[in-house]
Amino acid sequence: MTAPLTSPFTSLKSMTSIHGSSKAMISPRMANKTLKESEETDDCSLCLKSFTNPKILPCFHTYCLSCLQTYVEANAHNQKFACPLCAFECVIPSGGVDELQTNFYIKAAQTKSSIAANSPCEVCDDGSRAERNCLECEQNLCQNCSRSHLKMKSSRDHHLVSLKERSHAGEGQVTSKSFCEKHKGDELSFYCRKCSIPICLRCKVTIHEQHQSEDLSDVAAEIRVLLTDMLKGAQNVLPKFHGQLNDVTFYSDHLEKERDKLRDEILQQTKKLHETIDELSRKMVADVEDEYCVEMARLGTRRNMISDKTTSFSSQLHSANQVVCYGSDADIAWNRDNLADQLQKMAKSRTPSDMIRLRMDFIPSTNMMSPSFSELIGQLKKIRDPTEVTVEEFSSFSVDSSFKAVSSVCPTDEGTAWIALGWTADVHLFYRHGVKVKTHVVSKTIDFIARDVENNLIMSSNEQKMVGKPGPGFNLDTFASFPGYHPRGMTISTQGDIFICLAQSAAFQDFRPTHKNKVVKMDSNGIMISEYGADGKLFMYPLRVAINVNGDICVSDSRKQCVVIVKSTGEFKTEYSGNPSEQEQKTTFEPRGIACDNRGHIFVADSASHSIHMLEHTGKFMRMVVTEADGLYGPYSVAVDKEDYLWVGCRDADIKVYKLNWS
Numbered sequence: 001m002t003a004p005l006t007s008p009f010t011s012l013k014s015m016t017s018i019h020g021s022s023k024a025m026i027s028p029r030m031a032n033k034t035l036k037e038s039e040e041t042d043d044c045s046l047c048l049k050s051f052t053n054p055k056i057l058p059c060f061h062t063y064c065l066s067c068l069q070t071y072v073e074a075n076a077h078n079q080k081f082a083c084p085l086c087a088f089e090c091v092i093p094s095g096g097v098d099e100l101q102t103n104f105y106i107k108a109a110q111t112k113s114s115i116a117a118n119s120p121c122e123v124c125d126d127g128s129r130a131e132r133n134c135l136e137c138e139q140n141l142c143q144n145c146s147r148s149h150l151k152m153k154s155s156r157d158h159h160l161v162s163l164k165e166r167s168h169a170g171e172g173q174v175t176s177k178s179f180c181e182k183h184k185g186d187e188l189s190f191y192c193r194k195c196s197i198p199i200c201l202r203c204k205v206t207i208h209e210q211h212q213s214e215d216l217s218d219v220a221a222e223i224r225v226l227l228t229d230m231l232k233g234a235q236n237v238l239p240k241f242h243g244q245l246n247d248v249t250f251y252s253d254h255l256e257k258e259r260d261k262l263r264d265e266i267l268q269q270t271k272k273l274h275e276t277i278d279e280l281s282r283k284m285v286a287d288v289e290d291e292y293c294v295e296m297a298r299l300g301t302r303r304n305m306i307s308d309k310t311t312s313f314s315s316q317l318h319s320a321n322q323v324v325c326y327g328s329d330a331d332i333a334w335n336r337d338n339l340a341d342q343l344q345k346m347a348k349s350r351t352p353s354d355m356i357r358l359r360m361d362f363i364p365s366t367n368m369m370s371p372s373f374s375e376l377i378g379q380l381k382k383i384r385d386p387t388e389v390t391v392e393e394f395s396s397f398s399v400d401s402s403f404k405a406v407s408s409v410c411p412t413d414e415g416t417a418w419i420a421l422g423w424t425a426d427v428h429l430f431y432r433h434g435v436k437v438k439t440h441v442v443s444k445t446i447d448f449i450a451r452d453v454e455n456n457l458i459m460s461s462n463e464q465k466m467v468g469k470p471g472p473g474f475n476l477d478t479f480a481s482f483p484g485y486h487p488r489g490m491t492i493s494t495q496g497d498i499f500i501c502l503a504q505s506a507a508f509q510d511f512r513p514t515h516k517n518k519v520v521k522m523d524s525n526g527i528m529i530s531e532y533g534a535d536g537k538l539f540m541y542p543l544r545v546a547i548n549v550n551g552d553i554c555v556s557d558s559r560k561q562c563v564v565i566v567k568s569t570g571e572f573k574t575e576y577s578g579n580p581s582e583q584e585q586k587t588t589f590e591p592r593g594i595a596c597d598n599r600g601h602i603f604v605a606d607s608a609s610h611s612i613h614m615l616e617h618t619g620k621f622m623r624m625v626v627t628e629a630d631g632l633y634g635p636y637s638v639a640v641d642k643e644d645y646l647w648v649g650c651r652d653a654d655i656k657v658y659k660l661n662w663s
Helices: 028-037 065-075 104-114 143-151 201-205 216-235 238-270 275-326 329-334 336-347 373-377 580-584
Strands: 054-056 062-064 080-082 089-091 132-134 139-141 160-162 190-192 197-199 213-215 358-364 378-384 389-398 406-411 416-421 426-431 436-441 448-451 457-461 466-470 476-481 486-492 498-503 518-522 528-532 542-547 553-557 562-566 572-576 591-596 602-606 611-615 621-626 635-640 645-650 654-662
Touching (some): 104 160, 104 275, 132 143, 143 160, 190 201, 190 216, 213 216, 216 329, 238 275, 238 358, 275 336, 275 358, 275 378, 329 336, 406 635, 406 645, 416 448, 448 486, 457 486, 498 542, 518 542, 553 591, 553 602, 562 591, 602 635, 611 635
Parallel strands (some): 486 542
Antiparallel strands (some): 054 062, 132 139, 190 197, 190 213, 406 416, 448 457, 486 498, 498 518, 542 553, 591 602
């Protein structure tokens, strides 16, 4: 008798609504309120359009069939896939995604809204008014034809949606019958207390004769009362998410107002001073803009995270509410444990921790006779709550069995990364958990891999002195060539501009004082826009480059043994030469790979100390993220993907992936 549940509902036959108004325990006011609060989830979360052939998952999230098929094809693993909203692990039915349960509640609502009022019955020809529509046959039926439809063997398990408005709580919107799997023609009308399953009359007097059984409708009414209380507990969490979204919006407006206020105060004060301090005033204003630029980027990341969680929770809550309010007796009975477990988890959901905030004050000078220009204007006081991050190793794997260094790691948006190894012509695509997707042999030896704003790969070839994009057969088509220079690291700005490190020697060990190594900026068509350090004074050997959220150009200079940070205008900002505590011990700092995250942090691979340094956007040291004590050896390349996974490419063809958990 018992069938395993592979979806939120046991079968299409169990997708029924509440019958018998005397059994319903949910008031119309409460039901309407619940649905209205969640009505924004009536669009597919993947295509953001009205549902087409809606399919519901075991976690009660619903998607269009075509959207789900596309998603599963790209993300399935071992006949399983994770729900796009809540990551609940779902098993793919043997017949494919198409066999997942149809969400008849959504389909019924769509059908009802599309049928004109007072439509005639499409089966009989006596002009009777249609009262229901068969979702499978897509026919309007009058009352008599509806009864006959559910009695016919070929259509007795079809789903009929009422075309009338509900007059009281519990009135069925979707009607169907549920039949016994053992006795195919017998309707499920009893509930076995011992076995906790719906049964038919013949099962009651045979297999379950010695078991306590009751009317299925009575048991379903009890379960509805229990689940309704649990649903209320889960619903209480949703306002907290909305509250935090409102808080983020308010804080965003507050940041903009405070930024303008501080800028105005600074400018008002500088008007009282001699024009010789105008440049200092401009720099101070730029510092304010820089801080708020980073803060707004961090705020955007937080807003997206909370918004995603809110959307997931709302969709889950909406589907659960539909089941509890409109599910059939068998529906409720079959899914009691699954739904109760989901609702308990939802009710205990934790909203994100309190927001880390930036506070800045401008303190005007009261000593107008001070000999110091900076003291004539005043001071900026910055207070930022400490940023806490925990790091856990996610995976560790080898690209191959060689002893080559991983020269480049380029994450994608699908949890994978392209990897260049040992300045060879091979590029590899790996999942972050270490499974190789594929390998391509490129026509040139590869030093570095990046992605442009359209997610196309772009690669630098140190040996061939060119930068190219893979064409047919993955041959490298020339994008830009640099006679006399060896292109090394690259990065792409959010505007699509390409920054490339250019050196006059293939390796930093071959640097000569006469060399004028530099970083160049090109547009997406390969046209030169500007150069940084072309006079040879800014860099010695720029190896890798990254663009921070505030537009700063961060360069790891292997010969100079420091990180050079330059503003987007080309103005020198600062240098970082290693952890101050290590400098006291005269420890060598050998920066290799460099990357920036969406919060403004800078990550540097230090090959000498076998560690990853994390810096503020100002270039100030914050902490060591990973060290040799954590098993890291010879880090050469580093990257951070959009889901806060830190990829580290090391010597001996090793890759280590760490999850950064921010609080």
